[in-house]
Amino acid sequence: MKFVQNIFDQTRPLVEKDGKRNIFYPLHNAIETMAFVPNHTAHSGAHVRDAIDLKRTMVTVIFAMVPALLFGMWNIGRLHYGAFGEESTLIDNFLFGALKMLPLITVTYAAGLGVEIFFAWKRNHAVNEGFLVSGLLIPMIMPVDIPLWMVAVSTIFAVLIGKEVFGGTGMNLLNPALTARAFAFFAYPTWMSGDQVWINTKGEEGAQLVDGYSGATAMGDLATTVGQGMDNPATNAVMAEFGADGTYSLLNAFLGLIPGSIGETSALLILLGGLFLVFKGVGSWRIMLSFFIGGLVMAGIFNLFAVNEFMGLNPIHQLMLGGFMFGMVFMATDPVSASQTETGKYIYGFLAGFFGIMIRVFNPAYPEGIMLAILFMNVMAPLIDHYVVEANIKRRAKRLANA
Amino acid sequence: MSQSFKIRKGHNIKLVGDAPKNDLGNVSSTTYAVSPLDFPGITPKLAVKAGEKVQAGDVLFFDKDRPEVKICSPVSGEVAEVKRGAKRKILQVVVLADSAITYASHGSFDLKSGDRGTAADHFAKTGVGALITSRPYGVVAGMSEEPRDIFVNGVQSGPLAGDLAYQIEGKDAEIAAAIEALALMTTGKVYVSQDADAPSIAALNHEKATSLTFSGKHPKGLVGSQIAQAAPINKGDIVWTVNAIDLPIIGRAFLKGEYAPQYKVVVAGSKITKPGYATITQGANLASFIGSHVNTDNTRIIAGDVLTGTQIEATGFLSFGQSQITAIPEGNQTEFFGWVLPGFGKFSTNRAFWAWLFPNRKYDLDTNLHGEERAFVVTGEYDKFIPMDIFPQQLLRSILIGDIEKMEQLGIYEVVPEDFALAEVACTSKLPLQEIVRNGLNDLRKEMI
Numbered sequence: 001m002k003f004v005q006n007i008f009d010q011t012r013p014l015v016e017k018d019g020k021r022n023i024f025y026p027l028h029n030a031i032e033t034m035a036f037v038p039n040h041t042a043h044s045g046a047h048v049r050d051a052i053d054l055k056r057t058m059v060t061v062i063f064a065m066v067p068a069l070l071f072g073m074w075n076i077g078r079l080h081y082g083a084f085g086e087e088s089t090l091i092d093n094f095l096f097g098a099l100k101m102l103p104l105i106t107v108t109y110a111a112g113l114g115v116e117i118f119f120a121w122k123r124n125h126a127v128n129e130g131f132l133v134s135g136l137l138i139p140m141i142m143p144v145d146i147p148l149w150m151v152a153v154s155t156i157f158a159v160l161i162g163k164e165v166f167g168g169t170g171m172n173l174l175n176p177a178l179t180a181r182a183f184a185f186f187a188y189p190t191w192m193s194g195d196q197v198w199i200n201t202k203g204e205e206g207a208q209l210v211d212g213y214s215g216a217t218a219m220g221d222l223a224t225t226v227g228q229g230m231d232n233p234a235t236n237a238v239m240a241e242f243g244a245d246g247t248y249s250l251l252n253a254f255l256g257l258i259p260g261s262i263g264e265t266s267a268l269l270i271l272l273g274g275l276f277l278v279f280k281g282v283g284s285w286r287i288m289l290s291f292f293i294g295g296l297v298m299a300g301i302f303n304l305f306a307v308n309e310f311m312g313l314n315p316i317h318q319l320m321l322g323g324f325m326f327g328m329v330f331m332a333t334d335p336v337s338a339s340q341t342e343t344g345k346y347i348y349g350f351l352a353g354f355f356g357i358m359i360r361v362f363n364p365a366y367p368e369g370i371m372l373a374i375l376f377m378n379v380m381a382p383l384i385d386h387y388v389v390e391a392n393i394k395r396r397a398k399r400l401a402n403a
Numbered sequence: 404m405s406q407s408f409k410i411r412k413g414h415n416i417k418l419v420g421d422a423p424k425n426d427l428g429n430v431s432s433t434t435y436a437v438s439p440l441d442f443p444g445i446t447p448k449l450a451v452k453a454g455e456k457v458q459a460g461d462v463l464f465f466d467k468d469r470p471e472v473k474i475c476s477p478v479s480g481e482v483a484e485v486k487r488g489a490k491r492k493i494l495q496v497v498v499l500a501d502s503a504i505t506y507a508s509h510g511s512f513d514l515k516s517g518d519r520g521t522a523a524d525h526f527a528k529t530g531v532g533a534l535i536t537s538r539p540y541g542v543v544a545g546m547s548e549e550p551r552d553i554f555v556n557g558v559q560s561g562p563l564a565g566d567l568a569y570q571i572e573g574k575d576a577e578i579a580a581a582i583e584a585l586a587l588m589t590t591g592k593v594y595v596s597q598d599a600d601a602p603s604i605a606a607l608n609h610e611k612a613t614s615l616t617f618s619g620k621h622p623k624g625l626v627g628s629q630i631a632q633a634a635p636i637n638k639g640d641i642v643w644t645v646n647a648i649d650l651p652i653i654g655r656a657f658l659k660g661e662y663a664p665q666y667k668v669v670v671a672g673s674k675i676t677k678p679g680y681a682t683i684t685q686g687a688n689l690a691s692f693i694g695s696h697v698n699t700d701n702t703r704i705i706a707g708d709v710l711t712g713t714q715i716e717a718t719g720f721l722s723f724g725q726s727q728i729t730a731i732p733e734g735n736q737t738e739f740f741g742w743v744l745p746g747f748g749k750f751s752t753n754r755a756f757w758a759w760l761f762p763n764r765k766y767d768l769d770t771n772l773h774g775e776e777r778a779f780v781v782t783g784e785y786d787k788f789i790p791m792d793i794f795p796q797q798l799l800r801s802i803l804i805g806d807i808e809k810m811e812q813l814g815i816y817e818v819v820p821e822d823f824a825l826a827e828v829a830c831t832s833k834l835p836l837q838e839i840v841r842n843g844l845n846d847l848r849k850e851m852i
Contacts, residue, residue: 001739004739005737033775034740034742035739035740036737036738036739036740036741037737037738037740037741037742037771037773037774038737038772038774038775039734039735039736039737039771040771040772040775041703041733041734041735041769041770041771041772042770042771042772044835044837044838045711045820045823045824045827045835045836045837045838046709046710046711046824046825046827046828046837047703047705047709047710047712047714047729047731047770048416048418048562048709048710048731048750048768048769048770048828049770049771049772049773049774049827049828049830049833050750050751050752050753050773050828050829050830050831051741051746051749051750051751051753051756051758051773052751052752052753052755052756052773052774052829052831053742053773053774053775053777053831053833054774054777054780054781054831054832055742055743055774056742056743056753056755056756056774056831057755057780057781057831059742059743060755126775126777128777128778128780129777130780167778168778169777169778169780170777170778170779170780170832171778279754280754280755281753281754281755282754282755284783335780335781335782336780336782338782340782340783340796340797341782341783341794341797342783342786345783385797389794389797389813392792392793392794392813392814393812393813395792396637396792396812396813396814397812399635399637400637400638400639403637403640
């Protein structure tokens with residue numbers, strides 16, 4: 001690998017402090033440190049160091065996302081061909097989805113890393129690895145048909161306002177990926193909700209959709225039942241879809257064979273990623289577990305006092321739909337925007353799951369309650385930590401008083 | 404009376420190059436050096452000039468603010484040189500040693516009739532007072548302060564640590580005298596800790612001391628963890644700490660009035676060609692010893708262990724208070740895609756690598772950082788290595804923003820830099836935790852005095 005190293009060595013003078021192309025230093029540094037773990041040695045404190053670094057942590061998260069991502073690609077193709085009533089093989093579905101997904105991923109990384117690199121250059125530090133994960137999360141929580149420029153604008157907004165204004169990676173209050181989605185959701189609502197955007201039905205053939213075809217999501221359909229009361233014949237058709245043979249059956253929802261944001265439909269594969277994160281010690285099991293319990297408790301309460309079909313949905317089924325699982329595994333666990341104390345993580349996770357289901361069911365205009373709940377808890381996390389730390393401070397003060 | 408504790412948080416870093424109980428003999432040297440930089444918390448003022456004759460135990464320099472803190476010459480001879488750095492900062496006082504060491508006699512001390520005042524005086528004038536560390540701040544103890552308790556640390560659990568029983572064997576009388584002398588200095592307790600996972604050392608059991616035993620993982624051998632378990636430090640408390648390996652030196656100063664800071668130094672690490680134990684006087688020039696015992700090709704030589712020791716040159720001197728010499732490879736090589744490859748053989752406390760599946764594997768670690776410095780991102784990481792009731796990351800943040808009140812509230816009085824050493828090793832963001840804590844303690848001390 002000497003020749004690769006030589007390329008970096010030869011180009012480095014150009015980008016260093018007095019070089020002509022100094023603005024490219026962060027980019028040069030980012031690529032070089034990605035290719036080669038640097039030869040830096042310990043010069044203060046401990047003389048030996050752990051092999052772990054932020055790149056390793058982040059790439060572990062990316063590995064955990066891959067199954068859900070690949071499934072999402074395949075699902076795009078499956079839904080697309082299904083909408084036109086065409087036969088398709090696994091490969092057809094996957095290729096179709098990959099072709100839809102790759103531009104989304106590329107645009108997100110380009111837009112986000114552009115902002116990151118600019119700030120790294122301005123602030124004279126290296127590019128942080130955090131966006132490696134955010135940049136893959138953002139396309140996974142977008143509807144397939146969203147225009148690329150909207151993704152780019154949302155990403156730039158998220159990195160700029162969600163992260164850099166606070167000081168960059170490690171200082172941000174909000175989860176950047178969710179900030180991007182929230183921005184898109186409020187700025188371009190017609191592209192982010194309804195029954196037109198979740199399945200790719202654009203193009204000349206758009207007119208040839210199979211009869212009675214609906215492109216809505218489970219959340220959208222459930223929202224129509226609100227205000228209709230329980231066991232109302234008007235909602236029977238919708239609720240049949242949630243029965244054992246329906247489109248949104250528990251099994252389909254668990255496997256992910258339903259429309260939705262690209263990466264968030266398959267509870268099974270997301271859970272697999274979650275288990276991997278917990279196994280690798282990268283994701284917080286405290287947050288995931290308490291998030292799940294929080295959601296379950298809220299869904300259980302709704303189920304007990306159901307006045308409409310949405311509330312009456314089986315709690316487990318409720319949790320398998322929408323962004324709940326994805327939020328639990330990949331969004332709420334972001335270490336920077338989550339609660340930072342171990343005790344705080346239980347509280348944070350529980351409330352995020354709890355509020356997620358509450359918002360979703362009480363305000364069907366926001367089917368993506370999970371996103372809003374996690375963002376809300378991101379803001380509340382420092383407060384939770386404050387009280388957890390305050391307890392420690394009080395304990396210490398008490399010890400002093402008794403001494 | 405004995406109390407037992409188990410340390411559950413922490414990690415034993417297992418390195419190759421263990422030292423067998425192999426006597427490498429006496430290491431003699433023509434020059435000896437004492438560096439003020441090895442004494443946190445003192446502003447050195449010279450007591451000697453170049454060319455002056457000194458005996459072992461004569462004062463070389465003392466603390467400007469606390470003149471009773473005296474640093475004495477480890478050998479007799481002639482002051483050869485005072486090395487200075489920028490702004491005339493004193494870096495080293497070098498003594499050219501006599502062939503036969505003569506000791507300044509401070510007279511033996513009658514431990515039966517002695518009291519705190521006379522004992523304090525004896526600690527100061529013989530130079531052994533400098534072997535005592537004072538908490539909070541982790542500085543050399545001043546004899547005028549009255550400690551709440553004194554902790555003698557008889558647990559050595561750091562990487563490649565020596566066998567304490569072997570290092571202090573045959574010094575029972577001195578050890579007993581030292582414990583009695585320390586008992587005179589406090590109205591509180593003298594705690595003496597021992598490793599519950601190693602054979603008990605009878606000499607450390609003394610009627611005037613309270614025994615503590617610690618089992619489990621490193622940092623059970625850090626006195627900070629021991630204090631946190633037995634009797635945590637509160638704001639306003641002063642606690643002294645002494646390493647058990649220094650007891651024979653203190654004892655000798657009280658029994659004979661002589662300052663003879665000599666250790667059976669453990670010499671270990673993968674770059675050591677002849678590991679074992681060598682008898683070395685503190686401050687000795689190690690050039691010839693290192694030349695014959697260490698493979699110096701791209702090697703880092705450390706006085707102390709890999710967690711808290713100080714780097715020394717191949718021609719350097721044994722730093723004050725260090726009874727371990729470690730040599731490991733420098734890690735100044737790049738690694739192609741090291742962060743994404745599986746990395747089966749790599750050392751890590753993090754499950755993102757595989758080391759946790761092989762808890763007994765020994766590693767030949769080098770000094771590579773394995774990454775670049777980053778902001779705090781991962782949370783809850785430091786807690787796993789610090790067995791105290793504190794919030795490490797929040798404490799570090801309060802230090803970084805210079806919030807003295809928060810530092811106090813979060814328990815900075817309970818820690819010294821070495822308590823953060825393991826967390827620093829494990830830190831994903833490669834932050835210099837020990838340096839941050841040292842700066843915090845210095846700022847706090849400046850504010851308080």
